[in-house]
Amino acid sequence: MANVFVSTFPFCRTSKVALDLLESNGHKVTVNPLGRKMKPEEVASHAKDFDALIAGTEDLTELVTKTNHLKIISRVGVGLDSVPLDLCKEKGIAVAYTPDAVSPAVSELAVCLIVDGMRKVSYADLEIRKGEWTRPYGERIGGATIGIVGFGRIGKRVASHLLGYLPKEILVCDLMDQTEAIASLSGLAHSIKNVNDTLGKNWSSTSIKQVSFETLLKNSDAITLHVPLTTQTRNLLDHSKFSLMKPKAVLVNTARGEIVNEKDLFEYLKSAPLGCAAMDVFEEEPYHGPLCELQNVILTQHMGSCSNDCREDMEREAAENVVGFWKEEKIERVV
Structure with a gap:
């Protein structure tokens, strides 16, 4: 059986x-002894x-370069920017991940942060702690335009969660043609409108459309990022892009830090x-x-996946990948 490091x-x-x-299943397990993210x-x-x-978001390039023993890397999560895939292929190291388990928790946190930023919840908390009480005004998602950059598993879930708030429109930016997904979500939006009509609310259904990145930036009241970190998305949001945004726009990043240029954001x-960001x-x-x-910044601790149920599912699936590999079974979540 295998010696497994977590x-x-x-x-x-x-x-x-x-x-x-x-x-x-007979594997010997050693867990990260440092109690923090490893360098x-x-x-x-x-x-x-x-x-x-079994890895998180740690950069594994140095490990893969040095190891002569490693047979499989199983990522707890979906992003693979920290895994040197070409080098793994060259050295015969299998790579697996858990792409579906993380989506519910990350998408819910993204919506929570949109609400927090637009309604100034954390800002009000800070004021009270300083002895202040201005009762700050914010904006509602209802009637607003929300931009979703990246329309994969998580981006689609964010859109479905937002529909219940009745935004005026959801703008989608993605490299792939999302016509089919948008049509499905538009049908759901229309159903939600019909429910509200029965309650005497004469609201229009949410418009959902795919647009360019620049159009999304210029028109969105809140922007949420759900793209992987690649050479194309690194510093995707910098000074030139911030200048296109509305003065009151809220930017939410639950994807990867390097997608936003932190110096320019500051x-x-x-x-x-x-x-707000x-x-x-x-x-x-x-x-x-x-x-x-x-x-005017809300800071959380890379906790998009940190709901009890999703963490259990992610860890279990990562373990299943290792167990299945050693049993020479087909791994459904192999990269």
């Missing part, structure tokens, strides 16, 4: 299902002599005090950067 943090915090699955050199040092790795939000992910984590100085 680098992701946390792991089996509230449920031991994944750990029990590995051990009941690349730490992963390489701790895991280079193991047969299997300068933009200093000069646009009515705007909600950041769940950062270039370097844990985050201790200058965005902490601003009151």
